[in-house]
Amino acid sequence: MRIDINQKKIAFGNKFSIVKNGVTIINAASRLFRILSVTELFKPNSELPLGTIRRRLAVFNAKYDIELVNQASYHFSTISWWKNHHQCTNGTTTFDVYGHRGRRYSIYKNGEQVAYFKKEAVTFFEGDNYMLIANNDADHFLLCCIVLIVDNYRSNNKNDSAVNIDFGHIFQARPFDENWQAH
Numbered sequence: 001m002r003i004d005i006n007q008k009k010i011a012f013g014n015k016f017s018i019v020k021n022g023v024t025i026i027n028a029a030s031r032l033f034r035i036l037s038v039t040e041l042f043k044p045n046s047e048l049p050l051g052t053i054r055r056r057l058a059v060f061n062a063k064y065d066i067e068l069v070n071q072a073s074y075h076f077s078t079i080s081w082w083k084n085h086h087q088c089t090n091g092t093t094t095f096d097v098y099g100h101r102g103r104r105y106s107i108y109k110n111g112e113q114v115a116y117f118k119k120e121a122v123t124f125f126e127g128d129n130y131m132l133i134a135n136n137d138a139d140h141f142l143l144c145c146i147v148l149i150v151d152n153y154r155s156n157n158k159n160d161s162a163v164n165i166d167f168g169h170i171f172q173a174r175p176f177d178e179n180w181q182a183h
Contacts, residue, residue: 001136001182005117005147007127014039014127018144026050026141028148037152041145053145055152062086062153066145074142076149083173088146097146100176102168105150107134107143113180114138117147122165128155133182 001020008015018026024044031038036055043050049069056063061078068074072090079085084099096108103119115134130147134140155166 001134001138001140003132003134003140003144005130005132005144005151007129007151009127016127016148020140026144028144030152039148039152041141041148050141051145053148053152062149064149064153066142066149068141068145074145076146080173083171084169085173086150088142088149095142095146097150098172098174099150099169100172100174101170103166104168104176106174106176106180107146109138113177115143115182116176116180117143119151119166119168121168128166135182 004019006017006019008017014030016028017024018028026041027044028039028041031040036057038055039053040049041051042048051066051068054065054067056065060081062076064076066074066076066088074088074090076086076088079087086097088095088097094110098106100106103121105117106113107115115132115138117130117132120129128151130151132143132147134143
């Protein structure tokens with residue numbers, strides 16, 4: 001399954017459209033005037049949040065809480081800044097997020113790959129754009145939250161120009177599996 005996550009730059013804050021099969025399924029927007037970022041996710045044409053992503057205070061590392069409506073919270077944190085390895089946990093469920101050379105990331109649930117996403121290298125007059133490829137039975141909402149966290153942590157407020165270029169990463173904890181296929 002392919003999901004596109006497209007950032008729209010506006011004067012204050014960030015907005016995202018999450019699109020599946022050409023239809024917007026989720027909108028996300030950052031709250032204004034916050035020291036630490038807070039992003040809320042909504043169904044289109046709704047004002048009731050489906051979930052909230054809150055950044056926590058941390059130096060050099062990513063620390064976020066994902067609060068989903070009617071579900072337990074997830075905690076996202078950095079395992080290795082240099083090797084671009086992060087982890088999102090909830091009780092016994094662990095999602096490992098590995099950044100690879102370039103602009104690709106793999107997501108593993110309890111040791112088994114369930115998705116990967118990649119960021120566009122160049123954007124014109126817009127924010128970051130991501131393509132998420134995931135298994136059909138994966139939690140797509142949570143995976144989109146993970147992509148939004150990586151965007152906020154890695155490139156928040158760094159793409160304010162008319163043309164933005166991302167060369168990607170050099171270091172990696174694990175090589176990208178070119179043979180992985182979503183099912």
